[in-house]
Amino acid sequence: MNVELKNIHKHFGKTYANKGINLSVRSGSIQGILGENGAGKSTLMKILSGFIQSDPGGEIILGGNSVVINSPADAIHVGVGMLHQDPLDFPPMRVLDNFLLGRSGGLFPNRASVRQDFLDLAKQFDFSLDPENYVDALTVGERQQLEIIRLLWMGARVLILDEPTTGISASQKQKLFITLKKLAEQGMTIIFVSHKLEDVEFLCSQVAVLRAGELVGEMKPPFDTSKLVEMMFGKVVTLGERQPAQTGETILALQDVSLEDVRLKIKNANLDLKAGEVVGLAGLEGSGQGLFIRACAGLVRPVGGKVFLKGKDLTGKPYHTFKRGGVNFLPASRLEEGLVPGLTLTEHFILAEEPTAVFIDRAAGQRLAEDRIKSYNIRGTPTSTVESLSGGNQQRAELALLQSPLSLILLEHPTRGLDIESVIYIWSKLKDRCKKDGAAIIFISSDLEEVLQYSDRLLVFFSGEVSEPIDAATTTVEQLGQLIGGKGWPQKGDVNA
Amino acid sequence: MLKSRLSGFIFQLIAFFLALGFVSLILVAVGASPFDAFKNMLNGSIGSMRKFAEVLVSFVPLLLVTAGLLITFSAGLWNIGVEGQIVLGAIGTTWVLRLFVDSSVHPAIVIILSIFGGMAAGALWAAFAGALKTFGGVNEIFGGLGLNFVSTALTLYLIFGPWKREGVASMSGTEPFPDVFALPQVPDLRISLWSLAIAGVAILIVYFILQGTYFGLKIKAVGKNIRAAYLLGIPTWQYSLYSFLICGALAGAAGALQVTAVYHRLIPAISSGYGYLGLMVAMLVNYQAIWAIPVALFFAALNIGSIQLPILMHLDSSLSGVLQGVLVLFVLLTEGVRQKFVKKV
Numbered sequence: 001m002n003v004e005l006k007n008i009h010k011h012f013g014k015t016y017a018n019k020g021i022n023l024s025v026r027s028g029s030i031q032g033i034l035g036e037n038g039a040g041k042s043t044l045m046k047i048l049s050g051f052i053q054s055d056p057g058g059e060i061i062l063g064g065n066s067v068v069i070n071s072p073a074d075a076i077h078v079g080v081g082m083l084h085q086d087p088l089d090f091p092p093m094r095v096l097d098n099f100l101l102g103r104s105g106g107l108f109p110n111r112a113s114v115r116q117d118f119l120d121l122a123k124q125f126d127f128s129l130d131p132e133n134y135v136d137a138l139t140v141g142e143r144q145q146l147e148i149i150r151l152l153w154m155g156a157r158v159l160i161l162d163e164p165t166t167g168i169s170a171s172q173k174q175k176l177f178i179t180l181k182k183l184a185e186q187g188m189t190i191i192f193v194s195h196k197l198e199d200v201e202f203l204c205s206q207v208a209v210l211r212a213g214e215l216v217g218e219m220k221p222p223f224d225t226s227k228l229v230e231m232m233f234g235k236v237v238t239l240g241e242r243q244p245a246q247t248g249e250t251i252l253a254l255q256d257v258s259l260e261d262v263r264l265k266i267k268n269a270n271l272d273l274k275a276g277e278v279v280g281l282a283g284l285e286g287s288g289q290g291l292f293i294r295a296c297a298g299l300v301r302p303v304g305g306k307v308f309l310k311g312k313d314l315t316g317k318p319y320h321t322f323k324r325g326g327v328n329f330l331p332a333s334r335l336e337e338g339l340v341p342g343l344t345l346t347e348h349f350i351l352a353e354e355p356t357a358v359f360i361d362r363a364a365g366q367r368l369a370e371d372r373i374k375s376y377n378i379r380g381t382p383t384s385t386v387e388s389l390s391g392g393n394q395q396r397a398e399l400a401l402l403q404s405p406l407s408l409i410l411l412e413h414p415t416r417g418l419d420i421e422s423v424i425y426i427w428s429k430l431k432d433r434c435k436k437d438g439a440a441i442i443f444i445s446s447d448l449e450e451v452l453q454y455s456d457r458l459l460v461f462f463s464g465e466v467s468e469p470i471d472a473a474t475t476t477v478e479q480l481g482q483l484i485g486g487k488g489w490p491q492k493g494d495v496n497a
Numbered sequence: 498m499l500k501s502r503l504s505g506f507i508f509q510l511i512a513f514f515l516a517l518g519f520v521s522l523i524l525v526a527v528g529a530s531p532f533d534a535f536k537n538m539l540n541g542s543i544g545s546m547r548k549f550a551e552v553l554v555s556f557v558p559l560l561l562v563t564a565g566l567l568i569t570f571s572a573g574l575w576n577i578g579v580e581g582q583i584v585l586g587a588i589g590t591t592w593v594l595r596l597f598v599d600s601s602v603h604p605a606i607v608i609i610l611s612i613f614g615g616m617a618a619g620a621l622w623a624a625f626a627g628a629l630k631t632f633g634g635v636n637e638i639f640g641g642l643g644l645n646f647v648s649t650a651l652t653l654y655l656i657f658g659p660w661k662r663e664g665v666a667s668m669s670g671t672e673p674f675p676d677v678f679a680l681p682q683v684p685d686l687r688i689s690l691w692s693l694a695i696a697g698v699a700i701l702i703v704y705f706i707l708q709g710t711y712f713g714l715k716i717k718a719v720g721k722n723i724r725a726a727y728l729l730g731i732p733t734w735q736y737s738l739y740s741f742l743i744c745g746a747l748a749g750a751a752g753a754l755q756v757t758a759v760y761h762r763l764i765p766a767i768s769s770g771y772g773y774l775g776l777m778v779a780m781l782v783n784y785q786a787i788w789a790i791p792v793a794l795f796f797a798a799l800n801i802g803s804i805q806l807p808i809l810m811h812l813d814s815s816l817s818g819v820l821q822g823v824l825v826l827f828v829l830l831t832e833g834v835r836q837k838f839v840k841k842v
């Protein structure tokens with residue numbers, strides 16, 4: 001079934017997630033959608049699959065007919081099925097029950113015939129899924145397989161896959177690709193959303209690149225990788241003056257640290273961080289940098305290796321021990337993790353001082369707040385609640401909460417969503433604190449220019465792989481873009497060569 | 498800020514009248530005059546000194562429980578187990594009194610010890626709910642509910658088992674303690690100024706904890722955003738547990754006063770539902786400790802005033818419960834409406 005998107009707009013508040021997108025995908029082809037985080041890929045796919053509605057004026061044409069898709073149920077009704085990055089299934093239920101869900105009609109489903117359908121489909125694609133198994137016992141790859149045959153069984157003719165190769169094994173990925181090619185041959189339309197250049201180049205018969213909500217280019221094989229990178233991240237801009245680091249004693253040392261969460265495994269990461277140094281962590285969201293920075297804060301316990309803070313072995317110690325050692329962690333989700341909505345600025349500053357007295361000294365708190373508000377240029381009053389501040393001011397408030405003395409500042413997306421003036425201000429403050437306290441900084445950013453501009457060294461993350469520390473001064477945006485997309489990595493085995 | 502406070506007050510007033518209107522409808526539906534019913538309730542609660550003293554008797558445990566619940570609410574916890582914590586307070590107090598009832602220790606000291614015993618027992622029961630939550634991952638609502646049933650069973654076991662009356666065990670409770678072990682009462686009235694003072698001090702302490710101490714600020718931070726509180730360096734699970742202990746101790750004090758100042762023995766229904774009523778008061782006052790005093794007093798007045806209804810109007814006295822419940826529902830509902838309204842503007 002041919003898919004045509006015409007003039008799709010979508011805005012959230014003032015920001016446009018999609019801006020006048022026109023895209024046409026022929027039946028039987030595999031269309032790749034590339035773009036960095038926040039480029040608008042997911043928004044576009046959610047519009048096509050009915051999770052959200054586009055702004056008025058856009059049109060979706062399926063097989064020559066204009067359709068209105070108001071819900072995922074509508075979408076599957078007209079033949080559009082989406083496989084989400086995190087499988088939307090019900091882990092405590094059996095595979096077959098999951099398979100049945102979403103099917104309309106029939107109070108009492110005919111399990112025997114459905115079971116047969118299930119087994120037939122699974123066999124067709126060589127999936128070995130036990131219909132009576134519980135979903136929480138399956139791997140991410142197997143859950144994906146379940147979801148694919150469920151969507152096919154429900155009548156999907158257009159299959160959207162959002163970052164399907166994250167969190168699955170190499171053999172599962174191979175099987176997935178074979179399946180997708182087979183489906184395309186059968187006349188299905190496949191839309192493959194990814195940030196992994198290699199996967200897209202291997203699989204797709206056509207690629208569209210989104211940047212900042214706009215479709216900036218399309219390409220057919222043979223693919224020109226450097227051109228794709230340029231389209232994804234924009235023209236290479238000349239960077240401003242860099243300041244070389246004045247490094248001192250070792251603040252943080254990671255020795256063969258291995259980390260694990262549900263999706264990712266990081267093996268044998270090493271880092272030797274000196275005072276005064278800034279290390280940027282680059283990589284597309286969910287590539288392991290979040291896990292890494294939380295391990296540096298003591299919020300994630302490593303499954304192997306050692307973590308030293310100023311020479312002291314803190315492996316496996318809780319976050320509060322790290323904090324007493326001068327480690328401060330500023331999470332990306334400011335109102336969810338960093339600040340306490342409902343409490344005022346003054347109350348935050350008071351709490352961050354870790355008071356030991358019984359009664360609150362209101363006057364001192366007021367003075368402290370006024371002082372911090374002034375020195376961090378926060379637009380707000382001591383009695384402002386944090387949720388009433390703008391994003392940039394919340395970020396400044398978080399910086400103002402940094403304790404003293406300080407040895408290590410860990411930041412997740414310190415400048416995301418901020419205007420350029422705030423970005424410059426925040427970095428000058430950070431460098432200030434760094435110099436004054438003899439601290440080091442590790443930060444995550446998805447802005448490549450920011451990473452290159454402010455780091456001395458950087459680590460690149462790709463699907464849980466961590467690069468050796470790279471000198472930021474001699475790296476270009478394009479080189480970094482390729483690494484983030486999984487290109488130009490040393491083959492396994494000669495990492496240490 | 499001021500504007501939102503004003504609109505909040507107006508909406509609460511609307512809720513109050515909506516609740517009155519709704520209960521009036523029920524009364525009309527059963528053929529009773531709402532006006533007479535409300536008048537009788539008013540008369541029955543503040544019509545005479547004696548009646549008002551009864552209101553205060555009901556006010557004391559309600560205020561104590563509410564004071565405790567304000568702490569757990571601030572910590573973001575739904576301490577449904579407060580009912581059982583009252584019961585355990587009463588059991589603890591009865592146990593201490595029984596220990597000393599034949600001793601030569603001065604009765605005043607025995608009473609004080611017994612009240613502390615009740616507070617300790619209530620705190621212990623709350624610690625169970627807290628430990629289930631922090632170490633066992635059991636939601637405090639489920640843990641508390643379970644412990645409530647256990648506490649009721651424990652009371653019945655004690656009344657009909659080890660602590661049964663000489664001769665025959667009965668639902669009327671254990672053998673009453675001699676008068677010397679009762680908190681002194683105002684002549685001719687059932688109210689004890691001592692218990693009133695204890696409740697008053699409790700709510701003031703809670704007010705100061707929440708308003709003026711670092712401890713209270715940390716509790717609030719934990720309640721409003723436990724993850725951010727942890728990152729700010731607050732030992733979060735410990736503070737959750739502390740709030741359980743304080744609430745349990747205050748609920749235990751309520752149970753202790755039910756024994757030493759009201760019933761002078763352990764009875765099966767010793768908690769009289771004050772725990773659940775306290776949850777409603779705490780919800781209504783929305784973390785503002787000082788407001789707990791008038792609201793708890795109002796709820797107590799409704800409780801006592803409705804006692805007149807069966808006698809005078811052949812209406813069931815559970816009407817007060819209906820009015821209290823409806824009032825809470827309407828206040829929460831109008832608050833929801835207000836927030837939607839405020840957001841739109």
